Amino acid sequence: DIQLTQSPSSMSASLGDRVSLTCQSSQGIGNYLSWYQHKPGKPPKPMIYYATNLADGVPSRFSGSRSGSDYSLTISSLESEDTAIYYCLQYDEYPYTFGAGTKLELK
Amino acid sequence: EVQLQQSGAELVKPGASVKLSCKTSGYTFSNYYMSWLKQMPGQNIEWIGNIYGGNGGTGYNQKFKGKATLTVDKSSSTAYMDLSSLTSEDSAVYFCARAASWELGNWFAYWGQGTLVTVSS
Numbered sequence: 001d002i003q004l005t006q007s008p009s010s011m012s013a014s015l016g017d018r019v020s021l022t023c024q025s026s027q028g029i030g031n032y033l034s035w036y037q038h039k040p041g042k043p044p045k046p047m048i049y050y051a052t053n054l055a056d057g058v059p060s061r062f063s064g065s066r067s068g069s070d071y072s073l074t075i076s077s078l079e080s081e082d083t084a085i086y087y088c089l090q091y092d093e094y095p096y097t098f099g100a101g102t103k104l105e106l107k
Numbered sequence: 108e109v110q111l112q113q114s115g116a117e118l119v120k121p122g123a124s125v126k127l128s129c130k131t132s133g134y135t136f137s138n139y140y141m142s143w144l145k146q147m148p149g150q151n152i153e154w155i156g157n158i159y160g161g162n163g164g165t166g167y168n169q170k171f172k173g174k175a176t177l178t179v180d181k182s183s184s185t186a187y188m189d190l191s192s193l194t195s196e197d198s199a200v201y202f203c204a205r206a207a208s209w210e211l212g213n214w215f216a217y218w219g220q221g222t223l224v225t226v227s228s
Contacts, residue, residue: 046214049212
């Protein structure tokens with residue numbers, strides 16, 4: 001199975017900070033990587049698909065990028081509503097697999 | 108508007124089975140894959156498998172073969188997941204999630220609200 005390693009596992013940042021979360025794949029998955037925002041009691045919300053594409057309704061302060069097998073989710077200016085756990089997902093091959101998540105909190 | 112409405116919370120005894128449902132609306136059910144996912148408390152999300160609404164073709168995570176069985180009822184645009192021989196390790200929130208599209212890929216564009224399954228005697 002493809003392993004996705006997310007870093008950091010948790011972090012805190014201040015309002016207005018630029019925040020970058022990373023997801024590293026154990027095998028080549030092309031751009032078949034998506035990001036999800038998960039808040040307690042709600043289903044995960046898609047944020048980015050195909051590594052760099054913004055999902056519908058996602059604010060433009062979110063962006064995705066790729067460098068080799070490293071994928072990043074960046075928030076250009078952190079807002080309070082962005083506190084959540086963020087998961088990456090590879091959908092290149094079965095079984096689809098998620099990273100363990102990055103918990104993002106406000107400092 | 109695409110909507111996925113999952114069935115309510117279940118409290119089931121060890122060794123029993125449970126059938127979860129995911130009733131959909133707002134799109135052509137036959138044209139998309141539906142996945143099921145598991146999240147134990149405080150744990151990662153796991154992909155159980157998926158099923159194509161058109162012909163019921165399935166793909167399973169090897170880990171869940173024998174545990175989960177996915178089916179669809181096209182007449183009611185509903186996806187189902189049977190979980191058998193339940194143990195405490197099956198206590199979790201289960202989500203259904205619809206793939207985006209053939210063009211955009213099988214990432215999970217739409218999600219149900221989740222169903223909590225608690226296995227306890």
